[in-house]
Amino acid sequence: MKTTQQLSLFPEIEDIDSKNEIENWGTFKDSLKAPVHRWFTYPAGFSYKAVTHSIQRFGVTSDMIVYDPFMGSGTTNLTCKNLGISSFGVEAHPFVYKIAQAKMNWEINYQEAVFFIKKVEKIFIEKLDEIINKKGFSIENFFPELVIKCYSKNTLEKLYLLKMILETEELSEPVFNFFYVVITALLRDVSSAATGWPYIAPKKLKPTSTDKEVLVEFIKLSYQMLQDIRNIKQSSSENYDKSTHNLFNADSRNTKMFIEDQSVDYVFTSPPYLNNFDYADRTRLELYFWGEAKNWKDISDNFRTKLITSATTQILRGDSRYILLDEFKQECDKITDFIQNSAYQLAQLRKFKGGKKSYDLMIIGYFNDMYKIIKDIYRVLKPNTKALFVLGDSAPYGIHIPTDKLIGEIGVSIGFGNYKMEILRKRGDKWKDNPQRHNIALQESIIILDKQ
Template sequence: MIELSLFPELDSELQDKKSSTFEDNMKLPIHRWYRYTAGFSATWVAKIIEEEILNGRTRIIDPFVGSGTVALESTMHEVEAFGLESNPYVFKIASAKLLWNHISITKIQQASRQLIQRAKEIDTSVENYPLIIRKCFPDETLLRLDALKNACLEIEEGDIKNFFWFVITSILRSTSPVGTAQWQYIQPNKSKANVLDPFAAFEKKIIEICSDIRKCSLRSSNHKALILQQDARGEVDIPDNWGDLVITSPPYANNYDYADAMRLEMSFWGDIENYKGLKNVSRHLVRACTQHVSRLKNDVFDMMESSLLEPIKEELRIKFDLLDNERKNHGGKKNYHLMIVAYFYDLAQVFNTLSKKTSEKCKMCFVVGDSAPYGIYIPVDEWLGKLALNSGFKSFSFEKLRDRNIKWKNRKHRVPLKEGRLWINK
């Protein structure tokens, strides 16, 4: 088993409060390669894995892999893991990080020297980039990013190409002078300080990566978590009855758009040009924002009648009506009433998947937050617990970690919210 002594010691209470945030991961080798604000604490994940190894639970599933925190900690602790991530961009990011114990430092250094060399010779152009990219990067910067991109695209298919795709993707926001904070929507009218030149940012990243691999190289065998680009709501390639520990965090019902959040990256690589392109990504995701439910109409009534939502049906219908009425008082007329039905329906499907894929001794931890669209409170932890029981799990309890929505003056509503761990047992 891996010693955690290489990681900074954190006071355990503080560590508990921060277990739902990615903040501390930016100090941890490998986790820090990509700032994924939606991620949770690797130190906390490590602690759970260590405790559960002692209880004989060594097969881990994370149905919402994100940047790969659970998968990485599983490889570092030499336990088996499966993960699911249905956003192809996020999947590629997590997959590249998991290559850390499969490609050598020498290979990375040699290939990166070749890539930089090639980028300096190659023809570049900014003409074909979409407007969003032209607004985010001055031509001079974009020419250099284009050179790195074209040099990467020339590499033959395989781990090295995927790895450099990741490195270039990971430096995009730090090389843009406009408002492109990691994992927030792009704000081309704002500017930011400390912008890096693309070649310098690329080299700096390679140095960080090699230093981290060197630091961790004593700590792992060839373990590799298997992550799949699959939708956790449906059929997935994990053996039945396999997992005995689930550690995860689903999208929260808080209107954050996990497809749109990668618009800059997808546009840079030429993978989306318009709304339809984004839709191809979002249709594989849990519906947690109003943009993803705009076409739902009568389907929500079928969902509410479905056996999947039976345990929360009446309460859900009350909130649905309240939200439907409340929206009429707001300019945006957001479809929160449709969103919450689709959200719980989707997560009920995920519980069904997990019920099939886990063993009789399985324990699950879902890091969740509740929500109050238009100020109407939705008891997310309680409803998810009930849906898990409906899928065959035996018990659940909620452990609150922190309050949300209590600090800011400009918050949209005054309903206190919380974040915590939903523990579910078979």
């Protein structure tokens, strides 16, 4: 049994002020205004309000456990902590995981943090000139070209010094992680190039930030983020510190080693949308700055391969991962033909289209991976529970792939009782006038799977 409703989401909750609010639930807009949530601008993130409303709507209480298999920057887990509800979170991208981990730690030693800020100030005043004027010192030796192009020499020298101080001071782990996020947040703020998401354009100047002074911004942001911790604690349920949160830098296709069967009461998540972001590439500036990757190969080997297939940049043609799994064909026979026909059409179109994008293989890889993850979610959920997915559909080369309905169908095929789809917003209008793009109306929705 399945039903589709438009904008009827969460009608039982009275304080939804408008349709506009629901339209933003699949985006990070609300979260950018909320303490701690806003520490890292993660455009792949969703609204903490969507998590709160759904938890209230489905009566999730403090004796239950919520799970987000695509934790990202931790919106679901942070919201749960705020409400005093325990959670699990799994994130495969090591850098994004670190951000979530830091946002979940509210017990950082305030004195230690303030001491570090003052130490940074002192070193900047006393040692900066000495370090950068040292014979043989050249900032170009420390970073890949992309980083060098995004900053003025002076700004990058100061960012380098901040990084050095963080890496050499002996700090407790929570304080280190906190300042790792402070400095990360500064990176796009003080760049002189257009480093906004999703694309970095090193040649394009961003006049608004040319005069931002690294030390001033660092001090300002550090205190603002310390204040955020105080604010979030004050606004939280009095039981927030009794809730437990187990976060894993791991692959949600198989969590058997660390999440037990039937141990979860509720899932709220948002998988990578098909053909939307290449999460490894989008974090290139941060990975290069921290020395966690030095080139495209590092990004591919150490980050891209860990993530589920959702972008053509991840595809190596000829890899057996891009053949539809036999188990998928057996269990999800109702949608197998649709997926294979779509892949066939995309393979035909690829022959004539510029760019020769591997959309044909991407969709097979995506549904193979989502199948494994939905099966794992089914395994960890207790009976009489729900799994909610915030999702967008897509239309590569103009072939509509209704990812939302297909995820619902996979769920029902592997054992969920039914699925329901609630539409959050129509999207993709900006492409209407672009002759290179399709004119298929896309949408963002929530799929609700019921485990009986």
